[in-house]
Amino acid sequence: MNIKEYIESGILEAYVLGALTEGERAAVEADMVMYPELAQEIAATEAAMQSFAEANAEEPPAHMQQQIWNAIQQQSSPQSVPEPQPAQEAKPQPQPKVVEFAPPAAPARPSWQRAAVWAAVAVSVLTNFMLLSQRNKTKDEIAQMTSQMDSLKASQQQVLAEYKKGRDMLVDTSMKTVVMRSMQPGKEMTGMMFWSKVTGESYLTIHAMPMPEKGKQYQLWLIQDGKPVSMGVIDNNLVANAGMMYKIPMQVKGGQAFAISLEKEGGNPTPTEVMAVGAI
Amino acid sequence: MAPALTYSEEELVVLLKQQSQDAFNYLYKNYAGVLYGVIRKVVTDEQTAQDVLQDVFVKVWNNIGQYSTEKGRIYTWMINIARNAAIDKLRSKGEIMKSKIQTGEDAVYNVQKGMKTEQATDTIGLKEAVAALKPEHQTIVSLAYFKGFTMDEIARTLEIPLGTVKTRMRAAMQSLREYYNSN
Numbered sequence: 001m002n003i004k005e006y007i008e009s010g011i012l013e014a015y016v017l018g019a020l021t022e023g024e025r026a027a028v029e030a031d032m033v034m035y036p037e038l039a040q041e042i043a044a045t046e047a048a049m050q051s052f053a054e055a056n057a058e059e060p061p062a063h064m065q066q067q068i069w070n071a072i073q074q075q076s077s078p079q080s081v082p083e084p085q086p087a088q089e090a091k092p093q094p095q096p097k098v099v100e101f102a103p104p105a106a107p108a109r110p111s112w113q114r115a116a117v118w119a120a121v122a123v124s125v126l127t128n129f130m131l132l133s134q135r136n137k138t139k140d141e142i143a144q145m146t147s148q149m150d151s152l153k154a155s156q157q158q159v160l161a162e163y164k165k166g167r168d169m170l171v172d173t174s175m176k177t178v179v180m181r182s183m184q185p186g187k188e189m190t191g192m193m194f195w196s197k198v199t200g201e202s203y204l205t206i207h208a209m210p211m212p213e214k215g216k217q218y219q220l221w222l223i224q225d226g227k228p229v230s231m232g233v234i235d236n237n238l239v240a241n242a243g244m245m246y247k248i249p250m251q252v253k254g255g256q257a258f259a260i261s262l263e264k265e266g267g268n269p270t271p272t273e274v275m276a277v278g279a280i
Numbered sequence: 281m282a283p284a285l286t287y288s289e290e291e292l293v294v295l296l297k298q299q300s301q302d303a304f305n306y307l308y309k310n311y312a313g314v315l316y317g318v319i320r321k322v323v324t325d326e327q328t329a330q331d332v333l334q335d336v337f338v339k340v341w342n343n344i345g346q347y348s349t350e351k352g353r354i355y356t357w358m359i360n361i362a363r364n365a366a367i368d369k370l371r372s373k374g375e376i377m378k379s380k381i382q383t384g385e386d387a388v389y390n391v392q393k394g395m396k397t398e399q400a401t402d403t404i405g406l407k408e409a410v411a412a413l414k415p416e417h418q419t420i421v422s423l424a425y426f427k428g429f430t431m432d433e434i435a436r437t438l439e440i441p442l443g444t445v446k447t448r449m450r451a452a453m454q455s456l457r458e459y460y461n462s463n
Contacts (some may be wrong), residue, residue, distance in 0.1 A: 008450065009446055009448055010446030010448075010449045010450035011446065013446075013449040013452070013453040014424070014431050014445075014446065015449050016359070016453070017424035017425045018363065018425060018428065018451060018455075019366075019424035019425075019429065019430050019431045019434065019449070020430065020431070021430055021432075038463075039461060042353075043353075044358045044457060045453050045457065046352070046353065047427070047457075047460075048453060048456040048457040048459075048460050049359070049453075049456070050353075050355055050356065051454060051456075051460040052313055052358065052460070053314050053318050056317045056321065057313035057314045057316070057317040057319070058316050058317040058320050059312070059313050059314060059316070060312055060313070060316040060329075060330060060333055061318070061330070064310070064312070064330060065305070066306050066332070066334060066348060067334065068304075068308070068333070068334045068337045068338070069301065069304055069305075069308075071334055071337075071338055072304065072337070072338055072341050075338065077344075123332050130373040162459060182304055202284075213369065220285065229344075230288070230291055231285070231287045231288075232285035232286060232287050233285065233287070233288075233293060235285065235286065245350075246285065247302065248285065248292070249285065249287075249295055249297055249303055249305070250287075250294070250298070251298050251300065251305045258316075266286075266288070267286075267288055269288075269290075
């Protein structure tokens with residue numbers, strides 16, 4: 001096979017653009033395995049389409065985030081749900097057509113947790129219902145403003161809840177405080193981790209770290225069985241806002257230490273220059 | 281609150297497999313805009329696009345266990361799920377079939393005319409990359425990527441040889457690659 005001709009034929013672009021028939025697609029995928037040059041070419045083309053998609057991003061309406069999370073929660077609930085979504089302003093959502101894969105096997109939840117979920121659903125249904133009937137009484141314009149207020153209120157409540165959580169956490173005895181201290185002589189650098197062994201939740205605060213030079217970012221690590229596991233690249237905003245507490249999305253089951261290293265922008269698979277370490 | 285931590289592709293997969301609400305929030309904050317943008321290019325109706333966005337997130341959520349990095353980048357994987365779901369929706373609404381089934385000369389002429397004027401300048405809506413793509417390239421990219429046409433269907437719709445379709449696809453993607461590499 002002449003790889004150069006193959007690449008220049010345009011078929012790989014057609015593959016990325018989704019313009020091939022099933023058969024053609026399978027053929028390209030088989031060839032990709034044999035010839036890494038093809039896979040490279042496809043990856044480069046996909047990267048361009050990705051940049052293109054990013055350049056054309058469009059923010060969905062704010063209520064979608066909660067609505068989608070609710071939908072995800074509902075599908076893993078038993079079927080005897082009494083239609084818990086009457087009040088969303090959106091039209092009834094078609095059931096997602098995802099039948100080919102079973103939902104991931106979630107561990108059985110304790111019954112108090114179930115009860116809590118149902119109570120939350122009931123409260124949410126009730127709240128939504130009340131909001132809806134309230135809204136119906138008002139004119140369209142007012143209704144719109146009300147809904148804006150609602151979402152503002154919700155986000156405010158969320159912030160307040162986060163804040164309260166932060167305070168509760170500090171008095172929580174199962175919460176471990178790990179201070180990461182500077183590994184660079186002469187440089188004062190500290191960061192702090194709060195970690196709950198019980199829930200796996202953890203929070204990061206940068207206390208004093210110099211702003212990384214251009215093209216560099218800090219990266220957070222968990223040292224687990226002697227190996228560094230990346231917990232993510234730290235946004236420079238967090239470095240600039242010393243003292244701000246940020247919840248780590250990744251769950252931490254256990255480990256021996258937390259560390260912060262300086263890496264190239266976007267992070268590295270393993271730490272290169274360790275700045276601060278704190279043993280758990 | 282702006283996300284303060286960012287994850288690489290591999291880390292994102294690990295995070296999503298935890299199936300927590302934090303993981304969902306991270307996914308949504310970082311990818312909803314891009315996925316919604318893709319969907320809106322395919323289905324213009326906002327309500328329908330929102331329905332599709334929800335389906336897409338549920339699908340990504342449920343299928344993350346089946347995803348492996350060998351299948352390519354997770355970003356591409358998610359964009360393709362969004363694109364396919366949107367095109368499926370478009371097909372189920374019968375809109376796309378209209379332009380595919382029409383065979384009469386007038387119909388083809390109208391489709392062609394439509395592409396040349398309105399679609400060529402607007403459909404793909406390349407905000408900034410518009411300078412990078414020639415109109416005939418935009419039409420081809422748009423028909424394939426956003427309307428789900430195969431090469432054969434594009435050739436028939438635009439009445440150009442299949443070879444030309446391939447050549448233009450190659451040229452279009454080369455321009456896009458160059459454009460994004462130099463920006």
